[in-house]
Structure formats: C-alpha cells, structure tokens
Amino acid sequence: MTYSTSRPITLAFEHVSVRFGGLLALNDVSFEVAEQEIVGLIGPNGAGKTTAFNVACGFQRPTSGTVSFPELGKRGLHPAQLAKVGVARTLQGVGLFNHLSVLENVMAGAQSRPGGGLWSSVMGLPGGLRHERVLRDEAMGQLERLGVATFAEALPGGIPYGIAKKVSIARALMTRPTLLMLDEPASGLDEQELDAFIQLIIELRSTMSVLLVEHNMDFVMQVVNQLVVLNFGQVIARGTPSEISHNPDVLAAYLGLDE
Amino acid sequence: MDWWRSFFRQESTHSRLIGVTALAALTLAITFVLPPVANSELAGGAAIAIVILGLSWLIGWSGQISLGNSGFMAVGAYAAGIWAHHHNTTPLVFTLALAIVAGGLSGLIIAIPSTRLRGPYLAGLTLAFAAAVTPIAQNFTSVTGGEGGIFLNSLVTPSWFGHLFSGANAVINANAQWTADLAVVVAAVSFFFMANLFHSRTGRAMRLVRDNDVAAELMGVDLLRTRSSAFMIAAAYAGLGGALYSLLEASVRPETFPLTLSITLLTLMVLGGIGTLSGAVIGGIIYSFSADLVAHVNSLTGVNPTSNLGANMQGIIFGVLLILTMMFAPRGLVSLRTPIQKLFRILRPRRQTPDLGELH
Ligand SMILES: Nc1ncnc2c1ncn2[C@@H]1O[C@H](COP(=O)(O)OP(=O)(O)O)[C@@H](O)[C@H]1O
Ligand SMILES: [Mg+2]
Numbered sequence: 001m002t003y004s005t006s007r008p009i010t011l012a013f014e015h016v017s018v019r020f021g022g023l024l025a026l027n028d029v030s031f032e033v034a035e036q037e038i039v040g041l042i043g044p045n046g047a048g049k050t051t052a053f054n055v056a057c058g059f060q061r062p063t064s065g066t067v068s069f070p071e072l073g074k075r076g077l078h079p080a081q082l083a084k085v086g087v088a089r090t091l092q093g094v095g096l097f098n099h100l101s102v103l104e105n106v107m108a109g110a111q112s113r114p115g116g117g118l119w120s121s122v123m124g125l126p127g128g129l130r131h132e133r134v135l136r137d138e139a140m141g142q143l144e145r146l147g148v149a150t151f152a153e154a155l156p157g158g159i160p161y162g163i164a165k166k167v168s169i170a171r172a173l174m175t176r177p178t179l180l181m182l183d184e185p186a187s188g189l190d191e192q193e194l195d196a197f198i199q200l201i202i203e204l205r206s207t208m209s210v211l212l213v214e215h216n217m218d219f220v221m222q223v224v225n226q227l228v229v230l231n232f233g234q235v236i237a238r239g240t241p242s243e244i245s246h247n248p249d250v251l252a253a254y255l256g257l258d259e
Numbered sequence: 260m261d262w263w264r265s266f267f268r269q270e271s272t273h274s275r276l277i278g279v280t281a282l283a284a285l286t287l288a289i290t291f292v293l294p295p296v297a298n299s300e301l302a303g304g305a306a307i308a309i310v311i312l313g314l315s316w317l318i319g320w321s322g323q324i325s326l327g328n329s330g331f332m333a334v335g336a337y338a339a340g341i342w343a344h345h346h347n348t349t350p351l352v353f354t355l356a357l358a359i360v361a362g363g364l365s366g367l368i369i370a371i372p373s374t375r376l377r378g379p380y381l382a383g384l385t386l387a388f389a390a391a392v393t394p395i396a397q398n399f400t401s402v403t404g405g406e407g408g409i410f411l412n413s414l415v416t417p418s419w420f421g422h423l424f425s426g427a428n429a430v431i432n433a434n435a436q437w438t439a440d441l442a443v444v445v446a447a448v449s450f451f452f453m454a455n456l457f458h459s460r461t462g463r464a465m466r467l468v469r470d471n472d473v474a475a476e477l478m479g480v481d482l483l484r485t486r487s488s489a490f491m492i493a494a495a496y497a498g499l500g501g502a503l504y505s506l507l508e509a510s511v512r513p514e515t516f517p518l519t520l521s522i523t524l525l526t527l528m529v530l531g532g533i534g535t536l537s538g539a540v541i542g543g544i545i546y547s548f549s550a551d552l553v554a555h556v557n558s559l560t561g562v563n564p565t566s567n568l569g570a571n572m573q574g575i576i577f578g579v580l581l582i583l584t585m586m587f588a589p590r591g592l593v594s595l596r597t598p599i600q601k602l603f604r605i606l607r608p609r610r611q612t613p614d615l616g617e618l619h
Pocket of ligand 2: 049050092
C-alpha cells in the first residue's frame, strides 16, 4: 500500500539506514512529508522513531541513504542550521531552558533570525534593543495563542507538565517553521487540553508541514493525513489513518498489541 | 510605570549608562576623601573587578570554567607593558586596547580546543595555560625583562590634576587619587559594556548553551562559536584588568600573576555572587581591602606575617569567607540584597495604591 501526493515535498527520507553496532535501528526507510501535510510516525517502542528524528535533524548520520528538504533546497543539515531554514523540532519530554523565564524560552525560538550580533550586543545599539522588544511581543503572542500567557514570567521548573509542553510548542512556532517536528507532543496533556491541541495542529496545517511521533492513537488518528508505521526499523505500512487501521500487518505488529 | 520598571531592570542602554555613571561618580567622589593608601588599594580593586566580571560572565552565563584567568591577565599586561615600555607617549586608551585584543586572542586560542572539553578537562587545560605563562615570561628575558619584569612609567598624573592638591604630601595624594580615578573610569566603561551584553541576544545565546546545549542547537545557536566567544570576551576582560593592574603598579612582573591568583579570582567571584555586575563590584571591594584585612587578622591573632601561617593568611581568610558565604548566602554576598530589601519593605508603611486600570 503506497501513499502519493502531488504537493511539493518538504522532507524526504530515501533508503535511510542507521546501524548501531549489530543493531539496524533504521532499515531502508523511505517516506515523504508534503507541503501542508501532517504525517504521523508510529510504531512500538524501539522501532526507530526517535532515531529517524535524529537523522532528519543531523544529530545522527545515516549509515546509508539520504535525508533531504526538497522544498527548502537543502540536504544533510547540521542541527544548528535547521532553525534558519525553517525546521523546528521539539524534544521528547520538555527540553526547555530551566533558568530562563517561560517568555525568554519562547524568545529563544527566534535566536537564529538575523540582527543583534556580538557588536550590537556589546554596544547596546538601539537596533538590537528594538529587535528584542519585537521578539518579546511576538513571544507573548505565541504564549497567548496557546493559552499560557499567564506563565510568561515563571521558570519552567515551576509550571505543570502540560503547560511546559505547550511552551515548548510555542517556542518551536517562534521559529516560523516550514516543517514542524514534534516528538510525543500529546503526552501529559489531559482530555480537554488534547482537544484544544488537536484544533491547534489542524490550524497549523495551513502554514506548515508537521511530522509527529505519538503514542496516543486517538490523537494521531484525528490529526494526521498520512501515517508511516515503523517496526524493527522498517516501514511496514504507509497510508491514510483509515487504510492503516485496516492493515492486517499493522494490526499484527502494533495495534494488535494494544488490544 | 513601564519606564520606571524597565529602568530598574536595565532594559535600555540609557538606563545602564545612567546607572553605571552614577555609581562611578559616587566612587570618584569618595576618592577625594580617602587617604592615598586606600586610593591605591581601590585602584587595584577596580582592575581586579574587571577580571572578576569577565570570569563571572564565562562561568555564570556560558557555563564554562576557567582556571587560567591569571594567564590571560599576564598576556594583557605584557602586551601593554612591552608596548608602553618602547612607546612611552602612546595614549593610554590605545595601550589598553592592545591589552584587550591580546587577551581576547589568547582566549580564542585556548577556546578552540577548550570548547570541545567539559568540566575537569576544561579546567585542566586552562590551568596548564596559566601555569605556562609565568615561566615563559621568566625565560624570554630580552622581551619581558625576565624575573625583574618591565618598569613602566606611563601613568603620569596630569598637571591640571596635580594642581588640585596642596600641602606636604600633595604629590603622593595626587598620584594615588589619579590612579584610583583612572581605574574607576576604566572599570565603569567595562561594566557598562558587560551590562549591555547581559541583556542582549548574545547574552541569551550563552544561557541557552549553558542550560541545554541540544535544545540550543535546535534554536540555531552555533555551540562552538558561542562558547569560544564567551572565552574570548572573558579573556579580553582579564587582559584589560591585568594591563591596568600593571600600569598602576608601574611594572609588569611574573610574580604578579601566579597560578594562585586564578584561584583567588574564582573565590572573589563566588564571594560576590556569580554572573552579576554587583557581584564583581563586591569581589573587587573585598580584594581592595584584603591586604588590610590580612594585616589586621595577623596583628589580632599575634601571628608573625613572615611565618608560614602568616604568609598563607589570605588563603585562610578567603577560605573561611567562602565557607561562611556558602552557608549563609549561597548565591554570593550580592544575594543579601534581597533580605535587606525585604527589611526596608517591612519598615516602610504600605501606601494604598490607586487603581490605575489600563496604565498597569
Ligand atoms: N545511540 C544509540 N546507540 C545504540 N543504540 C541505539 C542508540 N539510539 C537508539 N538505539 C537503539 O535503536 C533502536 C531504536 O531506538 P529509538 O529510535 O529510540 O526508538 P523509538 O523512538 O521508536 O522508541 C532501539 O533498539 C534503541 O535501543
Ligand atoms: Mg522515542
């Protein structure tokens, strides 16, 4: 069962394999994320989902195969280059900066934008200050959008897990991404927060592509256009949520385990 | 009320300029009433405060440690000293700029391998650098003057300043106060630039790398560049402080920059409070009066200053101060401000605040 789209491709995995010693964490993995598409990467624990994210972000070099960003005209990016070309990723867990206020954490999402270099910083030039004020307002706007603006001055250690998750998404949005990569974004959210989050993700689709890893199947089935199912490092199925939910291989390998 | 709040958070360059200028002006006024010995001590303290500030930035903001700051001081001091020795008429600003560049470059050279190292390895490398600097200075006698160092007389009190003084010790008083005033002005300028850095995007990049380097990289922060520029800036501050200190002492000598000075700088920084401007000021003040303090303790306890115990009294006092600080003000003496502020808030009767509505 294959999945095809006529839209431009934002992210492409082509025959990517990653070997850790004797273990093949990814085995000839190929899939694409098209423009304005939400793709879910699912599979049992240890299937290779986080490894796939790490390869896409340049934290892990593929043993063979390539990862490219055709729409952005880039391939094999270094992690520090991602934000600049419009790729944002949240880390599994929370991954916030513990000694910076929530607001500053979100401002950090715009760290790669031009302006405010070393010289301007040292001299305290007005351009740099104006830049900071603009970022502050924009970051506040992102917090408001996610409904957590009241926590702006708090430190990440002092806020509930669900709020911290939202802050990390606000920070990723601050990058103004073309491709948003979310590693288990729904974990730790309660039912009500989940509904709001589903609305947000669907809303984001109009301006960006999303690739997400998630265990919460109710959530995944409601938001994604395409599912890529990994098992033991291999893609065992690709398709729309309804196709996947009727795929006997998938049911045997993954969904079956839950029932 | 916004301007008021932003003034005290020092969010604008103007407010930082006003704050630093006010503090400098106050200190300059004090130098008019201090005896010459105290003025000389103050001058040394101001030079050391610059070095402490650089170290505080490196450790508190970028999360890297350096035991090599005595070495960076020496590099700045020798660069300025060798130049000033041959070109006595060079304006002081230029000589100090040379020290900043030399210090910064040495920092950058140490930073390139250092930024790949963490914790004890980084500490070890910077320590090795500081240990190497003094023997080099001792051996390249033709350039550095060897053990005896280089004599410097480029800090000449201008005659207009000298005319302000009269009486028996006019010359001594004028010279001591001139060095103190000069050092305070140089320190004020460096504090102003650091205050800007603290509140800038570069300052934030440092804290991102310090807190979570994986996430920082995903924000587009270049780890190597950020870490090495932190080192470069800290070393430039050390170079400036070292050069200023030597100019005040009228000589550059290897014995001014022993390895133990690096430890003293770290201690002073922790005593004052890591990563803050006021912490560095407090560290500088403690340094200014440490010689007096040592002499006082020696005479109180009847310890012979030339004995083994007497010679190590400074280390002992700093050690005790460090332990006390860790126990009662773990974030440095600067954190004592909060209890004092609380006390003031309690003492002052609460005013009824009118509802300002939108203005808030
Ligand atoms: N750095 C590594 N070194 C060795 N093995 C690893 C490393 N990272 C992941 N693995 C292994 O690769 C497999 C896939 O891991 P991962 O991508 O984290 O799975 P998932 O995120 O789907 O749970 C697992 O068997 C894991 O133990
Ligand atoms: Mg995982």
